Amino acid sequence: MLDLPPHEVPSPPRRLLQALAMKRGWIGWEASVVKPWLDRRDALGEDGRGDPRVLLRVDEFPHARAFDSAGRFGSDHFKRFHAVLAEAGIPYLLAITPRVSRDYLDPEIDESRPLEDAEIEQLRTLAGEGVTFALHGLDHRTRHASPRRHSELCGLPPRELTERLDRALATFAELGLATPVFVPPFNRFDAGQHAALAERFEVVCGGPESVRLVGFSPTPARWGEAVYLPSYPPLYGRAGEVAAEVERLASLEAALWAPATLHWGWELDDESAALKRLCRVLAGRAAAWRELSAAATHSR
Numbered sequence: 001m002l003d004l005p006p007h008e009v010p011s012p013p014r015r016l017l018q019a020l021a022m023k024r025g026w027i028g029w030e031a032s033v034v035k036p037w038l039d040r041r042d043a044l045g046e047d048g049r050g051d052p053r054v055l056l057r058v059d060e061f062p063h064a065r066a067f068d069s070a071g072r073f074g075s076d077h078f079k080r081f082h083a084v085l086a087e088a089g090i091p092y093l094l095a096i097t098p099r100v101s102r103d104y105l106d107p108e109i110d111e112s113r114p115l116e117d118a119e120i121e122q123l124r125t126l127a128g129e130g131v132t133f134a135l136h137g138l139d140h141r142t143r144h145a146s147p148r149r150h151s152e153l154c155g156l157p158p159r160e161l162t163e164r165l166d167r168a169l170a171t172f173a174e175l176g177l178a179t180p181v182f183v184p185p186f187n188r189f190d191a192g193q194h195a196a197l198a199e200r201f202e203v204v205c206g207g208p209e210s211v212r213l214v215g216f217s218p219t220p221a222r223w224g225e226a227v228y229l230p231s232y233p234p235l236y237g238r239a240g241e242v243a244a245e246v247e248r249l250a251s252l253e254a255a256l257w258a259p260a261t262l263h264w265g266w267e268l269d270d271e272s273a274a275l276k277r278l279c280r281v282l283a284g285r286a287a288a289w290r291e292l293s294a295a296a297t298h299s300r
Helices: 012-023 029-039 041-048 075-088 117-128 158-174 191-200 208-214 239-251 273-282 289-299
Strands: 053-061 093-096 099-101 112-114 132-135 203-206 221-223 226-230 257-263
Touching (some): 012 208, 053 289, 075 117, 117 132, 191 203, 191 208, 203 289, 239 273
Parallel strands (some): 093 132, 203 226
Antiparallel strands (some): 099 112
16 A cells, blocks of 8 residues: 655745755655654554665666767666666666757757667667656756756746647657656756646656755655655765665665665766665665556555
8 A cells, every 4th residue: 555645736935945944954855754754654564664665766868968879978878877777687767858959958059869779779678678767858958047947848838848748758659668757857847737747647756956846745645646756865866875875764674665866877987886786775675666656556
């Protein structure tokens, strides 16, 4: 049984206060998710103790900097990242886009390219190996120059939003690739856009940047017809940070759902040492994403 508290979007001033409180550590993963869960654990009986059920999310493929697919963030480098997870038998969700921007941080440059044959083949191989996919926007290009406002979606009129989502979904449908989850580029979308997302996806993800726009939420939560699954530090970070937190949760016997997020481009500089450590920690604790969907459906 999956107990999903409802997510209610606070007023804009309260969202700002929540974002500030999260920066100061007053609310967040530990204070607002783990501690309340431990406080009521005894009421859960046998289901209350055990290993955490970690839902591993990986952003993103193709990499947002992979317009030059032969460069540092191209497919060959991702293959090495995936091989570490595959060898360890770790299930994960991969956020994917059907187009790659020439410069995803410059809203004035709208040039993008479609997926290359090698990238399509890589995605089909991953699907055959059990990787779950999430749509990560159309091209991951920001509409706003300020780093504090980076977003592909924020400010889009409803029609442009749905056209963009449906175009991306149609591209992957033609390739035979299902994307039942949505990972917003830059973790940012407007609260009023959620209804369109919930119509198309079983799970809508988020991250630290989401708090300012849609409010802080326990995770997972029920928001409309979809599961809302934000990921917060220290489970949102580098592999070493995530590994340390999973070890701590295991020592507490905190058998809760724990959404963790990696950016594979951040894991290229230590010959995958931290990633391999994380895989050892996740052995027997990483949950398949279909388990979340099944539990959420049962909770209805």
